[in-house]
Amino acid sequence: MLAAGLLAASVVPAGLDAARLVRAARAPDTRALAAAEAAGLDATVWAEAHTGVEGAARAASLAEDPAAVLACDCVAVLSSYQEDRYRAEPSRWAAHVAGYDALRAAADPLRVVRPSLPLSYRWDLLPAWGLRAVPLTGAAPVVGPTITFLDLRRDA
Numbered sequence: 001m002l003a004a005g006l007l008a009a010s011v012v013p014a015g016l017d018a019a020r021l022v023r024a025a026r027a028p029d030t031r032a033l034a035a036a037e038a039a040g041l042d043a044t045v046w047a048e049a050h051t052g053v054e055g056a057a058r059a060a061s062l063a064e065d066p067a068a069v070l071a072c073d074c075v076a077v078l079s080s081y082q083e084d085r086y087r088a089e090p091s092r093w094a095a096h097v098a099g100y101d102a103l104r105a106a107a108d109p110l111r112v113v114r115p116s117l118p119l120s121y122r123w124d125l126l127p128a129w130g131l132r133a134v135p136l137t138g139a140a141p142v143v144g145p146t147i148t149f150l151d152l153r154r155d156a
Helices: 002-026 030-039 066-070 079-085 093-107
Strands: 045-047 077-081 109-113 149-150
Touching: 002 149, 030 077, 030 109, 066 077, 066 093, 077 079, 077 093, 079 093
Parallel strands: 045 077
Antiparallel strands: 077 149, 109 149
């Protein structure tokens, strides 16, 4: 009896987490919403990884070369999943953090696509990082990173 109880205590949470992960995978995603938004822009778009914006002029961390981005005459698309990983270790990634600070100081956001359930960029790897916040019933939350569009067009 004790063994069955221990087995259930270990299997049930894993099963519920698997159900949450399936719900999150099928939920509306900020990256898809941002890709649709970017497709409708009449502008050159530079986007970094984890934005969902395909075919953009750039596809790396835009903070690696902020001077080029600031001169791009474009809409820059940033992902909190990229930015947050650098901001989590500012002493290690000081140049990237300074790059994001420079980009954010240069322009007000044109558009921000936010999840209804903010999760760490590593939310899917460990339940303690936010997966257990995904409800098992009801409407699925919008998931994904916060996507920020910065208008760096000179004539905007």
